[in-house]
Amino acid sequence: MATRGFQGRPRTESAAVPPGQYVTDDFPVLTAGPTEYIDEADWKMTITDGTTSKTYDWQSLHALGTVDLVTDFHCVTHWTKLGSTWTGVPVAKVFEDAGVEEFEHALVKSYGGYTTNLPTEDLLEHDAMIAVAFEGDDLTPAHGGPVRLFVPHLYLWKSAKWLSEIRFTDDEEPGFWERAGYHNYGDPWREQRYYSD
Amino acid sequence: MTTPPTPPGKLGWRRAKVRENKDETGSAHTVFLDDEHWQAHEAGQHIDVRLTAPDGYQASRSYSLSSGPGEGPAITVERVDDGEVSPYLVDALEPSDEIEIRGPIGGYFVWRPDMGPTLLIGGGSGIAPLRAIWQARTDAAPMGVIYSSQTAQRVIFAEELTQARDMYVRVHLTREEHADYRHGRVGVSDLSEAIEAVKPQLIYVCGPTAFVESVSQNLVGMGIDPRALRTERFG
Numbered sequence: 291m292a293t294r295g296f297q298g299r300p301r302t303e304s305a306a307v308p309p310g311q312y313v314t315d316d317f318p319v320l321t322a323g324p325t326e327y328i329d330e331a332d333w334k335m336t337i338t339d340g341t342t343s344k345t346y347d348w349q350s351l352h353a354l355g356t357v358d359l360v361t362d363f364h365c366v367t368h369w370t371k372l373g374s375t376w377t378g379v380p381v382a383k384v385f386e387d388a389g390v391e392e393f394e395h396a397l398v399k400s401y402g403g404y405t406t407n408l409p410t411e412d413l414l415e416h417d418a419m420i421a422v423a424f425e426g427d428d429l430t431p432a433h434g435g436p437v438r439l440f441v442p443h444l445y446l447w448k449s450a451k452w453l454s455e456i457r458f459t460d461d462e463e464p465g466f467w468e469r470a471g472y473h474n475y476g477d478p479w480r481e482q483r484y485y486s487d
Numbered sequence: 488m489t490t491p492p493t494p495p496g497k498l499g500w501r502r503a504k505v506r507e508n509k510d511e512t513g514s515a516h517t518v519f520l521d522d523e524h525w526q527a528h529e530a531g532q533h534i535d536v537r538l539t540a541p542d543g544y545q546a547s548r549s550y551s552l553s554s555g556p557g558e559g560p561a562i563t564v565e566r567v568d569d570g571e572v573s574p575y576l577v578d579a580l581e582p583s584d585e586i587e588i589r590g591p592i593g594g595y596f597v598w599r600p601d602m603g604p605t606l607l608i609g610g611g612s613g614i615a616p617l618r619a620i621w622q623a624r625t626d627a628a629p630m631g632v633i634y635s636s637q638t639a640q641r642v643i644f645a646e647e648l649t650q651a652r653d654m655y656v657r658v659h660l661t662r663e664e665h666a667d668y669r670h671g672r673v674g675v676s677d678l679s680e681a682i683e684a685v686k687p688q689l690i691y692v693c694g695p696t697a698f699v700e701s702v703s704q705n706l707v708g709m710g711i712d713p714r715a716l717r718t719e720r721f722g
């Protein structure tokens with residue numbers, strides 16, 4: 291059923307955009323709480339499976355070697371940003387270096403207390419990276435700098451800002467938005483916004 | 488096109504009928520909706536609105552509920568001049584038109600009376616969910632409101648705010664001077680004065696990203712525990 295009198299923006303036959311999303315040139319900021327300000331020099335992240343763990347700082351993370359990734363990403367608040375360049379260390383690389391066990395689930399934690407959960411597979415077998423730069427510049431605090439997770443194939447709330455820990459576990463533990471009624475997995479192409487989608 | 492059966496529950500898309508499209512300030516309207524499947528909402532929650540063009544193209548956006556928990560669904564929308572959805576909602580919607588909605592949605596930026604004294608800080612249309620929250624206030628949970636608007640003309644819910652004698656209310660205008668309002672941005676001294684007066688356990692900040700960033704940075708800088716802050720950014 292059409293909405294009376296609604297035309298919408300002129301349609302562009304552009305790159306595929308997931309259902310319900312529109313393309314923006316901005317990079318809006320969405321965060322549950324206030325922005326965290328963490329110095330590069332103070333930043334640390336732990337990769338753990340509960341028994342084995344390894345902690346990284348800015349230098350030891352970079353020592354693993356960064357890659358560039360050009361990709362689209364999608365926020366659950368309906369905007370999509372096309373073709374931007376991200377720089378970071380693939381999660382699979384950090385995982386291997388840390389020598390932790392491949393449990394089925396991952397719980398990701400941020401400075402400030404934010405958490406999100408996703409299947410380990412989605413961190414290891416896709417483009418997921420521990421990101422340090424966006425469009426060639428250091429990540430700003432508002433966008434999760436100095437270091438954030440970046441998982442482009444899922445809605446952006448999975449890409450935890452101010453990354454502090456990735457914990458691999460047997461049991462699935464819902465994160466912050468997942469407990470607040472958002473979808474457990476969050477695939478933009480299947481429009482998995484809320485828990486019942 | 489066949490319409491799939493409406494999924495049960497509040498997250499399925501449903502048709503809601505416009506009861507009234509009320510002009511608040513010229514650029515902001517409150518759209519009152521009738522939805523036979525509406526399930527009571529909590530203050531601070533939002534709905535998603537979806538519009539469909541004749542060729543099947545759809546656009547959806549989120550809008551906070553500005554109606555209090557006991558009231559039916561209403562959203563207060565500020566026209567973004569070159570926007571796709573907001574100009575339609577503000578200028579084109581008429582009573583008995585139908586739009587698709589789903590919700591209420593959101594479990595984070597919500598407020599319940601057991602949360603105690605609360606300070607609400609809104610910029611522009613960010614006042615919408617804060618209005619739902621102050622509608623829910625009780626004697627046990629006193630409230631304060633700081634509201635930043637560009638001009639006096641654009642102050643939404645002005646009358647309600649003036650008449651709410653039991654609330655600490657300060658309205659700031661950033662682009663003009665006016666006898667009834669404070670002039671200039673919300674600064675650290677305004678924040679400390681309000682905190683002193685309201686003694687809030689929680690502070691809700693809502694509005695454009697730049698506004699939310701500046702206010703919450705100031706609050707954290709003043710020593711407010713980040714866990715006492717709830718923020719909602721409109722884009």
Ligand SMILES: Cc1cc2nc3c(=O)[nH]c(=O)nc-3n(C[C@H](O)[C@H](O)[C@H](O)COP(=O)(O)OP(=O)(O)OC[C@H]3O[C@@H](n4cnc5c(N)ncnc54)[C@H](O)[C@@H]3O)c2cc1C
Nearest residue numbers: 367548549550551563564565569570571572573612615721
């Ligand atoms: C949780 C939540 C609650 C919200 N609550 C409210 C509320 O209570 N009241 C309210 O007024 N708003 C609210 N918003 C904001 C609202 O969802 C919309 O973002 C806003 O109304 C603008 O939508 P629009 O379609 O009119 O503009 P858009 O079409 O989204 O455009 C917004 C801006 O982006 C630019 N833009 C975007 N896409 C394109 C494009 N393809 N081509 C060119 N330019 C483009 C436009 O130039 C414009 O400046 C809320 C947002 C969130 C996330």
